[in-house]
Amino acid sequence: MISVESMSRYVSPVNPAVYPHLSVLLLMIGTFFTAWFFVYEVTSTKITRELSKELFIAFVASLFMGFGLLFLMLWVGIYV
Amino acid sequence: MGFRIKVYLICLFVMLTGFCTATSEDILIKNAERTIDLTSQLVKITHRLTLSNTGKSSVKSFSFPIDPKAQEKLSYFKAQLADGKESSGELKTEFSTVKGILTYKITLSSSLEPGQIVKVLVGTVFTHHLSPHPKEITQKEKQLVQYRGNAYIYTPYKVTTQTTKVLLSSSTVESYTKVKPSSQSDSTITYGPYENVAPLSEEGIIIHYENNTPFLSVGHLLRHIEVSHWGNIAVEETLDVYHGGAKLKGSFSRFEYQREQSGVSSVKSFKTVLPELAADVYYRDEIGNISTSNLRQEDDGDVSLELRPRFPLFGGWKTHYVVGYNLPSFANLFNSGDEFVLQMDLISHIFDHMVVDDALVRIILPEGASNIEVETPYAVTRLPDSLHFTYLDVKGRPVVEIAAKNLVENHIQPFKLRYTFSRIVMLQEPFLCVLAFFLLFLTFIIYARLDFSITKDETCDNRSRAAVMVEHIRNHYLKRSTLFQAFETQVAKLKSSRDINAFQAAAKNITSDLRAQILDLPSSLKSESPQLNDRVTELQKQDKAYRDFQSTHAQLVERLVSGKINKAQFVDAEALLTKKRDELVEKLNHLINTL
Numbered sequence: 001m002i003s004v005e006s007m008s009r010y011v012s013p014v015n016p017a018v019y020p021h022l023s024v025l026l027l028m029i030g031t032f033f034t035a036w037f038f039v040y041e042v043t044s045t046k047i048t049r050e051l052s053k054e055l056f057i058a059f060v061a062s063l064f065m066g067f068g069l070l071f072l073m074l075w076v077g078i079y080v
Numbered sequence: 081m082g083f084r085i086k087v088y089l090i091c092l093f094v095m096l097t098g099f100c101t102a103t104s105e106d107i108l109i110k111n112a113e114r115t116i117d118l119t120s121q122l123v124k125i126t127h128r129l130t131l132s133n134t135g136k137s138s139v140k141s142f143s144f145p146i147d148p149k150a151q152e153k154l155s156y157f158k159a160q161l162a163d164g165k166e167s168s169g170e171l172k173t174e175f176s177t178v179k180g181i182l183t184y185k186i187t188l189s190s191s192l193e194p195g196q197i198v199k200v201l202v203g204t205v206f207t208h209h210l211s212p213h214p215k216e217i218t219q220k221e222k223q224l225v226q227y228r229g230n231a232y233i234y235t236p237y238k239v240t241t242q243t244t245k246v247l248l249s250s251s252t253v254e255s256y257t258k259v260k261p262s263s264q265s266d267s268t269i270t271y272g273p274y275e276n277v278a279p280l281s282e283e284g285i286i287i288h289y290e291n292n293t294p295f296l297s298v299g300h301l302l303r304h305i306e307v308s309h310w311g312n313i314a315v316e317e318t319l320d321v322y323h324g325g326a327k328l329k330g331s332f333s334r335f336e337y338q339r340e341q342s343g344v345s346s347v348k349s350f351k352t353v354l355p356e357l358a359a360d361v362y363y364r365d366e367i368g369n370i371s372t373s374n375l376r377q378e379d380d381g382d383v384s385l386e387l388r389p390r391f392p393l394f395g396g397w398k399t400h401y402v403v404g405y406n407l408p409s410f411a412n413l414f415n416s417g418d419e420f421v422l423q424m425d426l427i428s429h430i431f432d433h434m435v436v437d438d439a440l441v442r443i444i445l446p447e448g449a450s451n452i453e454v455e456t457p458y459a460v461t462r463l464p465d466s467l468h469f470t471y472l473d474v475k476g477r478p479v480v481e482i483a484a485k486n487l488v489e490n491h492i493q494p495f496k497l498r499y500t501f502s503r504i505v506m507l508q509e510p511f512l513c514v515l516a517f518f519l520l521f522l523t524f525i526i527y528a529r530l531d532f533s534i535t536k537d538e539t540c541d542n543r544s545r546a547a548v549m550v551e552h553i554r555n556h557y558l559k560r561s562t563l564f565q566a567f568e569t570q571v572a573k574l575k576s577s578r579d580i581n582a583f584q585a586a587a588k589n590i591t592s593d594l595r596a597q598i599l600d601l602p603s604s605l606k607s608e609s610p611q612l613n614d615r616v617t618e619l620q621k622q623d624k625a626y627r628d629f630q631s632t633h634a635q636l637v638e639r640l641v642s643g644k645i646n647k648a649q650f651v652d653a654e655a656l657l658t659k660k661r662d663e664l665v666e667k668l669n670h671l672i673n674t675l
């Protein structure tokens with residue numbers, strides 16, 4: 001016998017009302033870092049390029065873009 | 081020994097026979113009232129039985145067989161105590177096929193003592209039991225259906241007195257079998273009361289009457305429930321609805337249809353009741369969105385969707401459509417820790433007096449759900465679990481499939497599905513996105529490092545390296561110019577404030593900084609680019625000259641402040657120095673720019 005009396009109703013870890021704001025904010029920050037990465041790639045020469053700096057910017061950019069993309073999908077209605 | 085065994089065997093035999101016949105002989109139905117509801121496409125029969133125990137032992141259950149002519153069409157069976165209270169407890173029933181007859185064994189809540197009576201309410205619903213007669217009608221004609229039943233209740237017990245009331249959808253009755261005493265008044269036919277009818281007696285009746293109520297049935301229902309732990313439950317129903325009444329004979333005339341009294345048995349629209357919190361409702365088919373629909377919020381909170389298919393449904397016509405909506409997770413999903421329970425209706429309301437021939441319910445749980453347990457309110461077939469792949473899935477989402485046949489509105493009851501899911505697994509979805517982006521960036525990093533040139537271009541390399549040096553030197557001198565500026569400001573301050581000590585302290589700081597900042601060039605520069613080397617040495621010479629100038633200027637101002645020279649001399653000396661200073665600055669700037 002499965003009983004639900006002792007259970008509480010489930011709510012999402014993030015309030016669905018903030019999905020739009022969260023996705024826009026994260027994507028904006030992510031785009032900024034992506035732009036910084038591409039500018040760095042284009043303006044640096046073989047001598048001035050630093051792998052650690054590249055990887056760091058790429059990691060932060062992908063982190064923000066990834067989460068931003070997830071919240072964008074949730075906002076649009078693709079409840080993944 | 082042999083004799084005793086014989087005695088025991090005889091006793092056992094007597095007991096067994098006594099046991100077997102106890103149920104059918106000890107019960108007498110004192111009064112039976114039967115209502116046959118034929119107002120819609122369903123046949124709903126309600127029996128109100130007053131049972132009395134005429135035997136010597138207490139009776140715990142009684143059997144209720146279904147008329148063999150109708151037993152395939154039985155959809156719903158329910159028994160409860162009829163003690164005047166609306167919410168009487170439901171009695172446990174189990175069915176079995178005895179001698180080819182479907183029989184329900186109803187267990188009473190408390191055993192019936194000898195001489196006691198109990199009132200029981202038994203309800204049955206039959207689908208596709210009304211047959212249209214004539215089978216085909218033209219657009220103008222009304223729909224007439226036939227009901228074939230029994231004037232007496234089909235029961236293995238003796239019935240002292242019984243009455244049957246038949247409720248029809250209209251008062252137009254073509255014919256009905258008259259079994260004395262029977263009478264018709266308006267849209268009700270009364271059969272009975274009949275006294276002392278023997279058990280399992282049959283008296284066939286055929287009622288031929290007009291029934292223009294919607295005869296819609298759902299041929300196949302596919303109900304898709306997708307649970308997302310981001311706060312949403314998506315429900316999508318794909319339905320094949322057909323009109324099961326008298327088929328349309330001849331052609332369909334739209335002109336005639338728009339006049340009155342045409343196609344009275346056709347169905348133009350029907351109303352679906354959706355759950356209270358349903359949102360983002362869509363109604364579409366293979367062509368696309370069907371705009372002829374209306375979503376309304378009723379007074380009692382229900383959300384009703386009035387659907388008007390693309391064409392009216394006449395007998396034999398069918399339509400196929402998809403209705404979907406979103407529900408918030410807090411409406412149906414419960415949890416305590418890592419254990420989740422989904423409680424939802426197994427099938428939902430499609431239209432009033434509905435008949436679903438075949439239903440398949442697929443519940444898609446989030447990826448990582450395990451220990452799945454399902455509890456259904458009535459017997460259904462659970463098909464093996466499968467996997468569903470959709471957005472951001474790695475292993476696939478578990479799908480629970482439940483199949484059921486011959487369902488009516490009474491089957492809209494909740495089921496419970498329990499599963500275990502650790503919330504941390506939800507993070508797999510955003511991290512998959514992050515990984516995708518990171519791989520994209522990595523590709524760029526690798527691409528930037530790829531060198532597909534066929535020959536090694538030395539001059540290009542040297543030039544780029546020289547350019548790097550130039551940038552470096554330029555930045556260095558920019559920094560130095562700020563320090564020079566600082567020195568000048570100090571000198572000016574000295575002129576105005578005449579505070580030698582403060583000036584000397586500040587000057588010392590700046591000069592030490594300047595000295596520490598002497599540029600050190602790599603030794604290879606001389607060999608690689610001699611002109612650059614020359615220019616840089618020139619720059620350094622000028623830099624030294626500028627520093628000398630600054631110290632001379634400082635000394636001059638000090639002398640003025642301490643009164644060693646007078647104003648006129650100072651002004652002359654300063655003019656000379658300023659001219660030299662301007663020349664130096666110009667040269668420095670020129671050198672830096674043409675580096």
